[in-house]
Amino acid sequence: MxxxxxxxxxxxxxxxxxxxxxxxxxxxxxxxxxxxxxxxxxxxxxxxxxxxxxxxxxxxxxxxxxxxxxxxxxxxxxxxxxxxxxxxxxxxxxxxxxxxYDCYIYEPREILKKDSSPYVVFSPYYKEAKQVYTKEHSLKYELETNKLSNFEFFDYINEFKENKLVQKTLSIDTIGFKQNSIKYESPLKKLKQLKSKLISYKDLRDYLNEDATSNLSVDLRFGTISIRSILRELITLKKQGFDTEGFFRQLVFRDFYASLLYHFPKLHTQDFRSYAPYSFKKDYYEKFISAKTGVPIIDAGVSELLTTGYMHNRVRMIVASFFCKHLMLPWQKGEAFFAKHLMDYDAASNILSWQWSSSTGIDAQPYFRVFNPYLQAKKFDKDALYIKKHLKVLNNIKAKDIHDEDFLFSNTIKGYTKPIIKHKFAREHFLSEAKKFINN
Ligand SMILES: Cc1cc2nc3c(=O)[nH]c(=O)nc-3n(C[C@H](O)[C@H](O)[C@H](O)COP(=O)(O)OP(=O)(O)OC[C@H]3O[C@@H](n4cnc5c(N)ncnc54)[C@H](O)[C@@H]3O)c2cc1C
Missing domain, CATH: 3.40.50.620 (HUPs)
Structure with missing residues (x-):
């Protein structure tokens, strides 16, 4: 500022x-x-x-x-x-x-339908976004020569006490927080790595044990990288023959969600449509937030979140679906849990993604699509390397057993709990409740 x-x-x-x-x-x-x-x-x-x-x-x-x-x-x-x-x-x-307007590629009023109403479906939004895109969207701000104004207190943290400005030591303790020893990778380094990642981005971005995505979400969130620097890099890479489309599409997704929240602020807390009688069940919720559901991919995801402040995108989708459809907990509680722990927490992306997962959102996945967490894990973490990285207690269990719900129910694994819910039962229960809801 x-x-x-x-x-x-x-x-x-x-x-x-x-x-x-x-x-x-x-x-x-x-x-x-x-x-x-x-x-x-x-x-x-x-x-x-x-x-x-x-x-x-x-x-x-x-x-x-x-x-x-x-x-x-x-x-x-x-x-x-x-x-x-x-x-x-x-x-x-x-x-x-x-x-x-430098947080997003577009302003929320920039991509509108012909009748000036907002797009509510991503595909036509994306089509229009590509039409509207011009060189201006990646412009670099010119460096100007400005003189620093005379302010006495640069070396402090400035606070107000009884309407007076007071100076405190320039340290994180002053604002009541603790320093930690995490080393953060430089955003510019991540940007440079994009070149090698783009080659396989579309094919590998869903695979949990691959370092295939940019990891730039936290930098975009806090403005430690400008969206325009990323666009300029994409333009350079495109000129060199790289396929940048898949990655650009994800950046536009971020804009789409920001635009939805801008035009429909009620979505902050409210469903766009309702599909099932979600209700808060303390026991399920507590098992979920402490990575003790007994469903390995879910507990690994929550463990990753609690220890690193990050969760792989595919796992966010599996975890959020499980929370809303298997446990039938209200998405708002899951959203708040992510908000508390995600380093890259962004209200629009988080809220709209939770509403996508619970099928209550504007451009959400159909309510009858219920992810099977075991099949998802088998597909995207075949050797269970991601699961074992975040759930050490399963280190000695074979991947095929980790992906086998019957094995987990019928065997006792030392230090690990049995699943709290059966997939088939949960899916059928959710669908029958959702149908009742729709028919009423
Ligand atoms: C339930 C749920 C909650 C989520 N909460 C957040 C959140 O709070 N903050 C957040 O930034 N993203 C959120 N996402 C989107 C996505 O998971 C992250 O943006 C992505 O995992 C960040 O990793 P990356 O930077 O390596 O992504 P990359 O794959 O490298 O993508 C590049 C950038 O595109 C944007 N992007 C990618 N995927 C999505 C997406 N599905 N939706 C919106 N933008 C996307 C992000 O800004 C990301 O940094 C959520 C997804 C789900 C399913």
Whole structure:
């Protein structure tokens, strides 16, 4: 975020928003990630004779204060979830707010049907997105020469106490969080690796033990890479003869979900359509969140999430389907669990993907499609290497037994629980309940 005080004078700022941070636990990996990246950004800016003023505060207090110091404009890249939109609206009442559209490829109002209504199905959205795409969508911002405004407190975290600005040590402890030892791979390095991954991206992206995807979701989420840098790389690779379509399509998926949430904000919490009487069952829920369902692919996925803050896309699909259709738990609870643990948590992608899985969303999978977790695991993790990586307790069990529900029910595996539900029963139960719901 950049504030200008008068022509050619700027103050780059970063706000650790109290309203968001106060809800998180002190070991949240995302805050550690952001904190490290903010310090890195501060160092980068110094190379251009700039700096970064850091606040730990209520966003509104920061802008009231800066306005009182004669700053007159703010430039910020916007996103579209409910909280972000409300916050930006409030800020614009205080100071001239100039939105930059740099989170997504397209603005949500850019891809609309001929009658100006939003697309609700991905394929036609994607077709139109490709038509609308121009060179402007990958433009690089020009470097301008701006003078750093005179701000005394660059070396601190700035907080407000009784309406006064106070300075605290520039450390993650100051904002109530713990540093962890995770080393984050540089987004630019990941971007460079895209070249070799694109060759087999379409064929391998669903296979759980392959490092076949970009791992850029966390960088896109926090803006540590610009969507435009990725597009520019894709253009270069396309010119070199690489097939970039499959990857570009996924990026547009992200835009599609952001656009849906923008046009249908009710989807934050509400179903677009309902298919079954989902209800909260504490026992099932607790087994699920502690990776103790006894269904290996589900427990491996949840374990991956709890230890790394990431989950493979295919596993997210299997896990979310199991949660909503086998356990018939409300998607909102699963969404909230992912929101708490995903490093790349993005409201639009997460909410809409959960609604896709539960078949309650706008462009969702048909309700009668119920993933069989054993067949999915057998197909995408044939040798159970992904499962064993995240569930060490199954290390000595043969892959064919891990993929065999009957084996898991009839044998006792030391340290591992028996499945809490049978696939055939769960599928039939869900479908019969869903049919009753539809017929009513
Ligand atoms: C239940 C569920 C919840 C999800 N929650 C999130 C979330 O909170 N945040 C998030 O970024 N993604 C979410 N996804 C989408 C997807 O799982 C991740 O984007 C992907 O796993 C990130 O890995 P990657 O960067 O290696 O992806 P790649 O395959 O390399 O894809 C490149 C980029 O395209 C976008 N993308 C890829 N797949 C999807 C998709 N299915 N939907 C939307 N965008 C996509 C992401 O920005 C990703 O970084 C969710 C999917 C499901 C099924």
């Amino acid at each position: 950049l504030l200008s005080i008068k022509a050619n004078e700027v103050l780059p700022i970063f706000i650790f928003d109290k309203e968001i941070l106060l809800e998180l636990s002190s070991d949240d990996k995302r805050v550690d990630y952001i904190f490290k990246k903010v310090i890195q950004l501060k160092d980068e800016l110094k190379k251009y004779d700039l700096d970064l003023a850091i606040f730990y505060a209520d966003v509104i207090d920061v802008f009231k204060y800066l306005k009182s110091k004669a700053y007159d404009e703010v430039y910020a890249s916007v996103d579209y979830d409910k909280y972000a939109r409300k916050r930006d609206e409030e800020v614009s009442k205080i100071i001239n707010f100039i939105p930059l």
